[in-house]
Amino acid sequence: MEKGSQVDRPLVIVISGPSGVGKDATIARIKETGIKFHYVVTATTRARRPRETDGIDYYFLTHENFIEKVNKEEFLEYAEVYGNYYGVLKKEVSQALQKGEDVILKVDVQGAATLKKKMPEAVFIFLLPPSVEDLSERLRNRNADTQTAVRLRIDKAEQELKCLAVFDYGVVNHTDALEKTANAVKAIVTAEKCRIKPRIVEI
Amino acid sequence: MEKGSQVDRPLVIVISGPSGVGKDATIARIKETGIKFHYVVTATTRARRPRETDGIDYYFLTHENFIEKVNKEEFLEYAEVYGNYYGVLKKEVSQALQKGEDVILKVDVQGAATLKKKMPEAVFIFLLPPSVEDLSERLRNRNADTQTAVRLRIDKAEQELKCLAVFDYGVVNHTDALEKTANAVKAIVTAEKCRIKPRIVEI
Numbered sequence: 137m138e139k140g141s142q143v144d145r146p147l148v149i150v151i152s153g154p155s156g157v158g159k160d161a162t163i164a165r166i167k168e169t170g171i172k173f174h175y176v177v178t179a180t181t182r183a184r185r186p187r188e189t190d191g192i193d194y195y196f197l198t199h200e201n202f203i204e205k206v207n208k209e210e211f212l213e214y215a216e217v218y219g220n221y222y223g224v225l226k227k228e229v230s231q232a233l234q235k236g237e238d239v240i241l242k243v244d245v246q247g248a249a250t251l252k253k254k255m256p257e258a259v260f261i262f263l264l265p266p267s268v269e270d271l272s273e274r275l276r277n278r279n280a281d282t283q284t285a286v287r288l289r290i291d292k293a294e295q296e297l298k299c300l301a302v303f304d305y306g307v308v309n310h311t312d313a314l315e316k317t318a319n320a321v322k323a324i325v326t327a328e329k330c331r332i333k334p335r336i337v338e339i
Numbered sequence: 340m341e342k343g344s345q346v347d348r349p350l351v352i353v354i355s356g357p358s359g360v361g362k363d364a365t366i367a368r369i370k371e372t373g374i375k376f377h378y379v380v381t382a383t384t385r386a387r388r389p390r391e392t393d394g395i396d397y398y399f400l401t402h403e404n405f406i407e408k409v410n411k412e413e414f415l416e417y418a419e420v421y422g423n424y425y426g427v428l429k430k431e432v433s434q435a436l437q438k439g440e441d442v443i444l445k446v447d448v449q450g451a452a453t454l455k456k457k458m459p460e461a462v463f464i465f466l467l468p469p470s471v472e473d474l475s476e477r478l479r480n481r482n483a484d485t486q487t488a489v490r491l492r493i494d495k496a497e498q499e500l501k502c503l504a505v506f507d508y509g510v511v512n513h514t515d516a517l518e519k520t521a522n523a524v525k526a527i528v529t530a531e532k533c534r535i536k537p538r539i540v541e542i
Binding site for chain 1: 504530
């Protein structure tokens with residue numbers, strides 16, 4: 137009787153969206169609500185920022201180490217973004233699914249497009265800025281990047297907003313309403329758990 | 340920018356499931372939470388039960404009056420169930436959609452199958468009993484029906500559970516956790532509002 141309803145079967149939730157839209161903050165807020173997920177840690181070659189911790193925010197790898205894992209086909213997807221590599225390790229996802237745990241992961245839009253091909257049954261959520269102006273503002277206020285880097289990111293964001301078709305859901309993230317954004321993601325998870333035709337992700 | 344995201348566009352939510360599963364109680368609970376819907380009132384020829392109000396619980400029509408509306412093609416769907424007619428009036432749905440209001444309606448499983456053909460873009464939710472035994476218990480405790488009527492309903496329920504494929508979502512309704520059921524329906528509505536490819540119902 138329970139088949140096809142609210143049975144626990146692991147979902148893969150992919151959170152994506154333009155740089156600066158608030159992917160990290162949204163996932164942090166979801167974590168705080170206590171909803172159980174296996175939070176996938178992305179591997180990267182980019183420099184660690186202040187307050188970031190290796191193994192929690194990212195796995196910070198050397199370029200050499202990253203390429204070694206690429207050659208060993210240990211990545212589900214990887215991409216070069218702004219001169220740095222970012223990748224999702226296969227075993228981070230497959231081990232969690234084998235344990236029956238829901239998986240949540242954060243990738244850039246290019247990464248989401250790759251994952252869509254490899255895991256079409258994952259749930260793809262695009263975080264939208266309220267407007268392009270708002271996104272520019274956020275990136276400028278972040279102060280972590282040079283002016284040229286900010287411009288590059290804004291140009292890219294405008295391109296990425298054209299890639300919405302890859303995604304199942306779009307959630308507008310107002311920075312002052314992170315709670316609402318996290319609740320929308322949680323509602324999507326609840327709804328997906330009720331689907332009659334389950335999404336079964338195979339890696 | 341807002342296109343394809345959390346823009347308000349009217350949804351049609353179809354709540355169905357076996358007789359006795361708790362469709363009315365679930366919808367009543369959703370109403371209490373203050374979520375805005377146009378709640379479609381079903382027309383029926385069946386006798387009014389104590390505590391039911393014409394125009395609120397149902398439109399109680401005479402057999403003659405009902406058939407007249409059938410002939411005038413005023414129903415989106417109608418069906419005979421246990422010797423009585425039940426139907427959803429087209430204008431109840433179309434007028435609400437024109438005003439941009441989300442619509443929620445309750446139909447039996449046969450009705451849902453008909454609506455699926457006429458409104459494939461509606462959101463179909465099947466309320467599931469925790470088990471067939473549980474459903475039998477509920478129907479027996481209702482005391483509104485004769486023993487034969489109860490048996491007929493249980494047989495029918497077992498058939499209906501095979502019709503899950505028509506539906507998008509299945510929500511298990513535990514009578515002691517109506518809040519959870521209502522929240523699942525609300526989550527489904529929130530998620531559907533975030534769909535990149537909107538469901539546009541046309542009547």
